[in-house]
């Protein structure tokens with residue numbers, strides 16, 4: 001598409017950043033924050049599910065779904081299946097992750113939906129769901145007419161990238177918000193945990209940038225039909 005460069009280096013670094021981000025959020029929530037639990041008297045353990053599922057699910061698996069057209073060397077029909085299944089997994093993990101944040105708030109008598117982060121978060125998950133359903137119906141089953149598919153494709157790509165970039169930005173806001181809460185409760189501002197959280201947000205943003213660059217670059221195979229509406 002726009003960049004006259006092959007996608008391979010971008011998809012390669014995106015995978016590396018994905019692994020780094022996943023490890024960092026797990027180290028933070030398990031080692032520094034005490035672990036993950038669905039039922040617990042220590043309600044913070046319920047909250048910890050939220051950043052883990054939002055980053056590994058919505059952002060990382062969602063990003064891998066987006067770049068799968070560029071990173072997977074298989075036939076277009078197989079890539080399409082990988083794309084829609086990875087997005088479904090990302091969406092389901094995102095919904096469970098948001099549910100965990102509500103569960104934590106409800107069981108700790110903290111109000112819901114008071115922050116910019118939470119408002120954007122609801123908007124993102126709703127738009128992500130609409131985008132998935134529209135894509136499934138038009139491009140997979142039952143499938144729209146050739147004209148409708150061709151007309152829909154640039155909007156599918158543009159709207160998908162908009163929602164994804166918004167999600168990456170909102171994840172960074174989430175890290176900032178949680179770290180600010182912790183620092184206001186006494187966490188050292190220059191301590192190792194504070195650095196870990198800030199660097200996890202930096203890695204998240206870099207991952208998002210490499211996903212966008214992969215989309216804007218050329219597919220790796222000679223017969224690159226990445227964005228043809230077949």
Ligand code: HEM
Pocket residue numbers: 050051054055058098101102103105111112113114115116117118119120121122124125166167168170171172173174175176177178
């Ligand atoms: C794109 C990914 C994310 C989305 C869509 C998202 C969405 C949400 C939503 C909808 C809520 C509201 C829950 C309620 O009101 O009960 C929430 C709460 C929260 N999230 Fe996230 N979140 C994301 C990533 C993260 C990350 C990575 C962190 C890092 C720790 C985080 C930290 C928080 C915090 C501290 C709260 C509670 C305070 C508040 O409601 O603002 N979020 N999130």
